[in-house]
Amino acid sequence: MEDTTYGINFLVAIEFLALLPMMAIASDADPEQDFCVADPNNPTIVNGLVCKNPALVKASDFIFHGLATPGNTNDPLGSSVTPAAAAQFPGINTLGISMARLDFAKGGLVPPHTHPRATEIIFVVEGSLFVGFVSTNGTLFATTLQKGDVFVFPRGLLHFELNVCDGTATAIAALNSQNPGTQIQAVALFNSGISEVVLEKAFGLGEKAVQKIEYAVEAANKKP
Template structure:
């Protein structure tokens, strides 16, 4: 009986792991047909006989991102949209630039775990576990350090030095998605009713109205 339970548990674990990332491809590759009109869960494939080297190539991650914005950071994505050969392969990449004290605000990736490597500078990183603990796990990273953000959890990064910071992150989806918490809550279109946000965040209605106007 115990062995059957163990086997059942292993089977369920394997199924859950299989469902936790993009589907495995059924061919060598599926170069995205960005002009295709077919709507699928992902991007349609172009004829593999027409695939060429440039379909699997992207240039530009050596270029600094423009961090002259309100949060002082810039994400340069390399997903299947920018690199068609990534389509169906279940992985993508981003470069993140941070100005001094720049912030990549609290956000989630609904479809991907993220593993981040600091290329230059010092970076504070953190994520928050799910309810009911909501425990923050945080660390300051130096050049060459690696940190992982589990799929779906709210996380952030902040430059804690006086110089610029560069990081490269890989994500376990060709289209990980991003939900920036402040933008989603206070910048939704149309607005979430202010009385809902007043009760949820225990804020004065004027504060909520101001926040919605900012976003």
């Protein structure tokens, strides 16, 4: 009975989590029709994704099964993010919402990153996560989340998630954009081709120190 109750509560929580961004002010443009299922085969470039012919839309366009399977955490960071944005889930195109599944090995980390187009809210399904974000005045807001807890990362602010339990951890995220965008700060700074002179001056480091960080960042974010 207890397992059944937990299963029901879990489903209700996920449904609520998915609806939250729709109750907020959307960061994406408001839709002008009931739906606009994305057509990934259309080469036309627009601000978003081109709509599929409504006459060809089916119920299956509004279903996404990708979050049911745990992601591969066999990498240096010990984490995996499985997105359900418009590119993966055509049915949410123009609806101003997306989701993601976060899987963590023991000690796994989703490194400091930003979503320039979305606020993110996460629900801890299993395990314990140490999470936090940094405001524009440099204040850190961090705490440890337990199973069943919910936490929000304001739009565009630097944030992270670290597994601090003895086993694996899982979380579900909802974001109020069909294409939130993700910029990992270490990669953007030290693995994007920015001049080493710029990095040396910005961080007060010598040439060798910058190069060492560049190699370390590349190795840490290299997928198997």
